[in-house]
Amino acid sequence: MTTSTPFSLPPQTGIMLCGHGSRNQLAVGEFANLAERLRERLPGIPVEYGYLEFANPVIHLGLDRLREQGVKKVLAVPGMLFAAGHAKNDIPSVLNTYAASHDDFDITYGRELGVDLKMIRAAGERIEEAIATAPDQTIDRHETLLMVVGRGSSDPDANSNVAKVMRMIWEGMGFGWGEVSYSGVTFPLVTPALDHAVKLGYRRIIVFPYFLFTGVLVNRIYAAAEEAQAKFPDVEILNAPYLNDHPLVIDTFVERLDEMLVGQNLMNCAMCKYREQVLGFEAEIGMAQESHHHHVEGVGGGLENCPCGGDCDASCRDEAFCKTHDLPWTPLHSHEPHGDHAHSHSHDHVLLNRKAGHSHDHGDHHHHPYPHANHPLGPVTLPKIQGKLAQSQGNKG
Numbered sequence: 001m002t003t004s005t006p007f008s009l010p011p012q013t014g015i016m017l018c019g020h021g022s023r024n025q026l027a028v029g030e031f032a033n034l035a036e037r038l039r040e041r042l043p044g045i046p047v048e049y050g051y052l053e054f055a056n057p058v059i060h061l062g063l064d065r066l067r068e069q070g071v072k073k074v075l076a077v078p079g080m081l082f083a084a085g086h087a088k089n090d091i092p093s094v095l096n097t098y099a100a101s102h103d104d105f106d107i108t109y110g111r112e113l114g115v116d117l118k119m120i121r122a123a124g125e126r127i128e129e130a131i132a133t134a135p136d137q138t139i140d141r142h143e144t145l146l147m148v149v150g151r152g153s154s155d156p157d158a159n160s161n162v163a164k165v166m167r168m169i170w171e172g173m174g175f176g177w178g179e180v181s182y183s184g185v186t187f188p189l190v191t192p193a194l195d196h197a198v199k200l201g202y203r204r205i206i207v208f209p210y211f212l213f214t215g216v217l218v219n220r221i222y223a224a225a226e227e228a229q230a231k232f233p234d235v236e237i238l239n240a241p242y243l244n245d246h247p248l249v250i251d252t253f254v255e256r257l258d259e260m261l262v263g264q265n266l267m268n269c270a271m272c273k274y275r276e277q278v279l280g281f282e283a284e285i286g287m288a289q290e291s292h293h294h295h296v297e298g299v300g301g302g303l304e305n306c307p308c309g310g311d312c313d314a315s316c317r318d319e320a321f322c323k324t325h326d327l328p329w330t331p332l333h334s335h336e337p338h339g340d341h342a343h344s345h346s347h348d349h350v351l352l353n354r355k356a357g358h359s360h361d362h363g364d365h366h367h368h369p370y371p372h373a374n375h376p377l378g379p380v381t382l383p384k385i386q387g388k389l390a391q392s393q394g395n396k397g
Contacts, residue, residue: 007042007254014046014071015257016107018059018091019079021051027215028055030244031079034212034253037245041254046071049079052090059094067105075260077110077253081119081212082161083267084153087112110256110265113249115161120168122248123148127173127208130240134204139236145202146175149190149209149221152182156279157272159186165210176202183209183217188377190221194228198235208240212249218242 009015017038019031028051035049046069050062057065066074076095078087092109099107113119127146146169150162163180170178177200181193188196190207197205207225209218222239229237243249259265276285321327 007045007258009045009075009261010073012071013073013075014048014066014069015042016059016062016066016074016076017047017049017079017253018062018076018095019049019051019055020086021053021055021058022213022215023054024215027213030213034079034245034250037250038253041250052086052094059091060098063095063098063107067102072105074105074107075110075257076107077256077260078112079212079253080112081151081210082114082153082158083112084155084158088155088267088272108260108265110260111267113252113256115164115168116252116255118248118252118255119243120165120172122243122246123165123169123208123210124173125246125248126241126243127169127206130206130208130238134236134238136204136236139204141174142176143203144175145177145179145197145200145205146170146173147179147181147190147193147197147205147207149207149211150180150182151211151217152185154185156186162210169208175206183221187372187375190224191228192377194224194237198228198232202235204236204238206238206240209242211242213244214242 015038017031017035022028022031031051032049035047039045039047046066048057048062048065050057050059052059063074076091078091080087095107095109099105146166148162148166148169150159150165153159159182162182166178166180169175177197179193179197181188181190183190194205194207205228207221209221211218225237225239229235256265
């Protein structure tokens with residue numbers, strides 16, 4: 001089911017879809033395809049897209065394209081499921097900087113996709129696709145455990161949204177049990193979560209990556225599930241397809257655009273660790289936050305001849321691998337919760353509806369350490385699964 005209400009914008013208004021970016025060319029292609037789906041849904045309206053890092057075009061180039069089409073008012077929507085650092089800090093910083101340097105050009109920033117009933121229904125349909133292809137059709141819902149895997153963030157509000165999504169799918173579809181795990185930054189990671197889930201005694205476990213697109217992490221989630229299947233052959237472990245460009249996902253993006261037109265594009269600041277005393281994160285109230293992606297904008301090109309065939313497994317982050325295959329190599333800063341890279345930040349995830357000046361002082365400020373970085377069930381980025389399992393793409397539907 002798709003939205004039937006016609007969508008119209010004032011003259012000289014365009015849409016900017018803002019993504020994170022990936023070295024995985026399949027993920028980049030899926031994001032570009034999402035922009036094309038929006039163009040199809042919104043005929044006659046200029047729609048462009050751009051990335052924070054590791055892919056082209058970067059966001060400011062997408063904004064340039066809109067200006068070249070005569071656009072003077074932009075509705076910028078984050079192509080992200082939940083509001084953590086990228087949606088709260090990095091994208092607004094890029095947009096603010098661009099708006100401040102271009103006269104007669106306004107940008108309004110939308111909110112993330114968030115916990116939305118349309119997204120829950122889209123997730124349910126992806127899970128149904130996995131069940132339809134299950135080897136053992138005698139296993140019923142009450143004998144099945146659902147594991148929803150989120151990206152993972154140092155923002156507890158974003159992490160808690162994954163748990164809410166899992167609960168709504170679990171209750172809505174009637175599975176016997178539900179669990180949550182993450183691909184990095186927080187805990188539990190997928191492998192220890194599966195080790196725990198198997199002990200609960202269910203005949204089937206469905207691993208559902210609550211991700212918009214493929215990429216290094218989705219491949220590692222699928223590989224971890226297949227590793228668990230080999231370790232626990234008496235339990236059927238299924239990989240469900242990620243969300244991708246499901247029609248209900250497109251519907252949700254259109255709804256976010258409509259919110260901007262009526263002033264309802266507000267993030268959930270009531271649970272924001274930078275504004276309120278969130279248990280365990282009290283030291284981060286008022287902490288300055290700003291994008292740390294400017295130095296890697298566009299990095300990641302030139303990998304068209306990589307042996308991964310576009311489905312990056314992050315081998316290109318190894319200098320020796322790049323030298324062996326004559327590929328460009330760029331040292332990466334750490335995204336781990338205890339990372340030691342220094343950048344100055346200023347928190348700005350306010351509603352963007354005006355030109356705003358922005359300072360870029362890359363000083364000696366470090367990311368605040370994640371309070372549970374030594375937790376035994378994480379949090380580090382989900383490691384690459386070595387051997388045969390690492391080559392598998394899993395069941396992507």
